[in-house]
Amino acid sequence: MIVYIFEFIGTAMLILIGNGIVANLVLKGTKGSDSGWTGISLAWGIAVFIGVFMSADVSGAHLNPAVSIGLATAGKFSWALVPGYIVAQVLGAMMGNLLVWLTYKKQYEATEDTGSILATFSTSPAIKSPFWNLVTEIIGAFALVFGVFYIAGGAMGENAVSLGSLDALPVALLVMGIGFGLGGPTGYAINPARDFGPRLLHSILPIKNKGKSDWGYAWVPIVGPIIGGVLAALLYKLIESFI
Structure with a gap:
């Protein structure tokens, strides 16, 4: 139970800081409207640092269903724990964004643009093209999960891969690099819980x-990251088999 609690806490902090900077940037009446994409990418990197540091030594700090599924696919994490982790991640993401809403309550009331409001909760593509948006999310999540294997995995052949606070x-x-390099087309969800919750x-x-929550697009930041995570796991296993 304690690992699920820390997944919840870590994901909540991730979204609180990450979507907090988005709210500061796009909502009317804030003091951070000049932060731009650089501010968003930097802030999401900081958000990941905080979320991982707080939960890593207890839950392994997946904070992302794509990471949990990818690690389980590679045999580095128990499939039995995956459903509980995903539930904790989705609920944590919801809690984090609830705190963002409470923090910026008056700014939400002053903002009339529906797209800006939705941007403080979930992602949307710069150019809507479901197939290519999916490809972008697959590539971004692949980069994330494949990187996690090598950051957290230690020596090849170890049975477990888990992030520690030093990671x-x-x-x-x-994540900051993914934001700067790959984030432009879709806003780089690279995390189903981060978008769905x-x-x-x-x-x-x-x-x-x-306005509307754009559920017609919602499948892209769910399916894409999961595919990317699984592909990263399969490549990692293939490389591992030769060592």
């Missing part, structure tokens, strides 16, 4: 001018 900085830099919360909360 927080390299993982944060990895907050999108669900967006559909529930009584937000003025919130």
Whole structure:
């Protein structure tokens, strides 16, 4: 039970800081409207650092279903724990975004643009093209999960792969690099819980001018990262088999 609690806490902190910077950037009446994409990418890196550092030594700090599924696919994590981790990650993401909403309550009330409001909860593509948006999310999540294997895995052939608190900085830099290099087309969800939980919360909360939650696109940041995570695991296993 304690590992699920720390997955919840770590994911909540990830979303609180990550989507908090988005809210600071795009909502009306904030003091951070000049942060730009650089601010977003840097902040998400910091958010990952905080989330991983807080939960790593207890739960392994997956904070992402694509990571949990990828590690299980490679035989480095128990499949029996995956459902509980995913539930904790989705609920943690919802809690983190609930705190963002409470923090920026007056700014939400002042904002009329529905797209800006949705952006503080979930991702959306710069150019909507489901197939290519899916490809982008697959590549981004592949880079993330494949990187996690080598950051957290230690020597090839070890049975377990788990992030420790000392891995927080390299993982944060990895996510920051993905944001700068691959984030433009879709906003780099690279994490089904990060997108689904907050999108669900967006559909529930009584937000003025919130518009629709764009459920027609929601499958892309769920399916894409999972495929990317599995592909990363399969490549890791293939490489491992030759060593």
